[in-house]
Amino acid sequence: MISQQPTQTRPGTVVEFTGVVKEFAGMRALNGFDLTLRAGEFVALLGPSGSGKTTALRVLAGLESTDAGTITIDGVDVSDLSTSKRDMGMVFQSYSLFPHLSAGENVEFGLRMRKIKPAERRRRAAAALAMVGLEDHFDRFAHQLSGGQQQRVALARALVTEPRVLLLDEPLSALDAKVRVQLRDEIRRIQTELGITTLFVTHDQDEALAVADRVAVMRAGNIEQVGTPEELYSRPATPFIADFVGLSNRISGIVRNAQVDVYGTLLPVIDPATPDGPAHVSIRPEDIEFAEAGLAATVIASSFLGSLRRTTVRLADGSTVFLQHGVRVHPVTGESVFLKFSGAPVSTEPVSSTSGVLKPA
Amino acid sequence: MSGGFTTGGVAHAPSRTVRTVILGLVGLIFAVPIVAMIEFTLRAGLVGGYNVDRWVALFQSGFTGVYRPVLIALGNSVALAIGTVVIVLLLLVPTMLLVHIRFPRLRRTLEFICILPITIPAIVLVVGLAPVYAIVARLLGSGVWTLAFAYGITVLPFAYRAIQSNLDGVDVKTLTEAARTLGAGWGSVLLRILVPNLRRGILAGAFIAVAVVLGEFTIASLLNRVNLQTALVVVSKVDPYTAVILSLLALAFAFVLLLVIGRLGAPRTRLSRTRPSLTGSSRTRTNVKGPA
Amino acid sequence: MLLFLAVPTLIAIGTGFFDKSGAPTLATVAALGDPVVLTTFFNSFWLSALTAVVGAVVGAIVCYALLGTRPDGPLRTTIDSLSGVLAQFGGVMLAFAFVATIGIQGMVTLYLRDTFGINIFENGVWLYSTPGLILPYIYFQVPLMIITFMPALQALKPQWAEANATLGGSTASYWLRIAFPVLAPSFIGSLLLLFANAFSSYATAAALVSQGSQIVPLQIRAALTSETLLGRENLAGALALGMILVMAVVMVAYSALQSRAARWQR
Secondary structure: OOOOOOOOOOOOOOEEEEEEEEEEOOEEEEEEEEEEEOOOOEEEEEOOOOOOHHHHHHHHHOOOOOOEEEEEEOOEEOOOOOHHHOOEEEEOOOOOOOOOOEHHHHHHHHHHHOOOOHHHHHHHHHHHHHHOOOHHHOOOEHHHOOHHHHHHHHHHHHHOOOOOEEEEEOOOOOOOHHHHHHHHHHHHHHHHHHOOEEEEEEOOHHHHHHHOOEEEEEEOOEEEEEEOHHHHHHOOOOHHHHHHOOOOEEEEEEEEOOEEEEOOEEEEEOOOOOOOEEEEEEEOHHHEEEEOOOEEEEEEEEEEOOOOEEEEEEEOOOOEEEEEEOOOOOOOOOOEEEEEEOOOOEEEEEOOOOOOOOOOO | OOOOOOOOOOOOOOOHHHHHHHHHHHHHHHHHHHHHHHHHHHEOHHHOOEOOHHHHHHHHOOOOHHHHHHHHHHHHHHHHHHHHHHHHHHHHHHHHHHHHHOOHHHHHHHHHHHHHHHHOOHHHHHHHHHHHHHHHHHHHOOOHHHHHHHHHHHHHHHHHHHHHHHHHOOOHHHHHHHHHHOOOOHHHHHHHHHHHHOHHHHHHHHHHHHHHHHHOOHHHHHOOOOOHHHHHHHHHHHOHHHHHHHHHHHHHHHHHHHHHHHHHHOOOOHHHHHOOOOOOOOOOOOOOOOOO | OHHHHHHHHHHHHHHOOEOOOOOEOOHHHHHHHOHHHHHHHHHHHHHHHHHHHHHHHHHHHHHHHHOOOOOOOHHHHHHHHHHHHHHHHOOHHHHHHHHHHHOOOOHHHHHHHHHHOOOOOOOOOOOOOHHHHHHHHHHHHHHHHHHHHHHHHHOOOHHHHHHHHHOOOOHHHHHHHHHHHHHHHHHHHHHHHHHHHHHHOOHHHHHHOOOOOOOHHHHHHHHHHOOOHHHOOOHHHHHHHHHHHHHHHHHHHHHHHHHHHOOOOO
């Protein structure tokens, strides 16, 4: 399956997980995991630690075996294919460069394994390094490179063999905030140029929302919701998603006929199947506004965040909520204010149910 | 299917079978001399057969009579061990802390000096020590305890490594500064803050020093001092069986001592006490190369 | 420190250059060229080299077998402690152990004789001469290798094996192209350490060999106890000088190796 043609893109690779189960010492890391990566799509697996996202990626790479279910690449079951035959490029969290080889030799490694002639090997490695902006660093060793540069080399090494799928295992989590954003945008640029199907594992929601075509939020070995970043943010299926993707307030309310009563205001519920009764409601801070009249509250704290301001207030019943607003409004601690809700649909969860209940997306 | 990869996170580790075979084979071969020693002590004279008479005799006699020199030698060795530990710790710990906090530039130099004795064979040291001890004997007498100075040199690398690895894991500078801002004098900084935090390294260093001193033969033998090892050689000429019994006891004792060091090196968080961590630990590396 | 390390070392080296009356002389140093002395240095050299190589290889295999076990688990703690005892504490007692095993009345000697009719001492009793030192020396070299080499093997990152696999490499290519090159400096460093360890070892040989001085440390013993050996004075000093020279060469080789490896190390 290794193309020798000089084509830069390998479109058309589709990856499909079907009912994949993986257990570690009795713990289910993947619990009937289903996910399809369309051709050339950039999918982010987002979730808290222990949710199974890294396991899903490692199972696809063949670094872990599966206990049940199938994984297909372009419709072909790869369960019995060893890692070295799966034709994947993988970037690890850190320390994955071979320390005794220079950056260039690291990039050449995969080509060497494919028995490509030295001259071509060197040319392609140099081109791959140029692609990540490190053409001048061919002879540097890993310890002579910064963390960001090491990950760029790792990316070049993963892509130089023109693999069918690119796997990114939290490649940015060991980097400084500024480098992280730079490299994240660059990964997206290169991925778009090459059109390579990509699976990106991260626990950082900003990262996932910024780069992915679709984001799959994982929880307890399964996908809780999958959708475009916009969908996830504006229509979170559950308060878990609302909490994990973006910030949100958790307030009590009562659901009635696909609407929820929150402090006297009726708001539409995202999931119309929500049963009537008391519920936890997740409301985005930007969906609460200051008003001339309405819900009375007292300002506790207000902080300046550059482009916006975040203010925390206490309601009459003692609960606190926070809201985001323009910097021109400048509440003072102790000030009495009134709030209203913007009316955007909210996600809810019945009070009786535990927060651990899984809901299909 | 995944090419021999284990799920434990160490992708290049051998399979259980391979591990068992290797460890079993090497372990078996290495057990032979120890088993032979035990077998040797149980032999019932020329008539053949086995009994535990020699062990019983040794313990019943309470190390009196013929074995008395061994007991004296053991006393000497223990006294030497204590003396060596005291000398080394009193000199080394404050020096290392001073260098660490105030003169970090001297760290390489100190390390070089402390590790240097390893490169000088004990037998070479003896050649030069003989004249030195001729003078020492005139000034301080020829007591066995004077060997503690020479032993201090031989255990220096071991003690240094043990304490240094602990020191690397503790932010001594910040701790000291914190204590100073809270009004502590240098004395209380040392005793109340640093020593408790370096307890593991200091203890490990002390224990390894004890093991080295108890096992030392070269210097004592050639300077004609009596310690446990030289006494064992003397006994072996008269009564090889007893010498072997005593050797077995000494080896067992040293094993337990090092096992305790290993335990000291294990992380002492509450978590690890209830549930050993899977990711490995920063064990205090106390084992350095030593003359056998 | 000065009195008990620097002074003795200087004396040890210095005495080689002086005769008994204190006048400088090169006569004793010339003793290093004596055929008898050269033979002992040669004996010491091949004994140390042989046991270092065997110890390093066997020790490295044991380290490999221990990969993937928990560093603070009971298996590792026990093996670490046992290795420490045998590598650092054994000395005299190892000599006894081998007398009990392959001595004239040793367990293995008798077993082989009675069961298979093999007399391991058919061509003379070799346990008490240089060949007899090989097995006891290996017995403390292997544990020393385990102690010194395990941290290096432990430092192999699982990501390297996984990266190798995702890049299309096999298990063989992992060991040949990644693990061995990465481990080579540590392995050779440990090998040199083992060599130095055997070369300077005295206790086991002293307890085992009571007659003759086939290796350098034993010759120093002889020189110290009888000043008339070879009819030269201060021979011990000259021999000590020779030993320090050998150790210096080993250390220089060690640091040269380290700086070569430093090309890709910190």
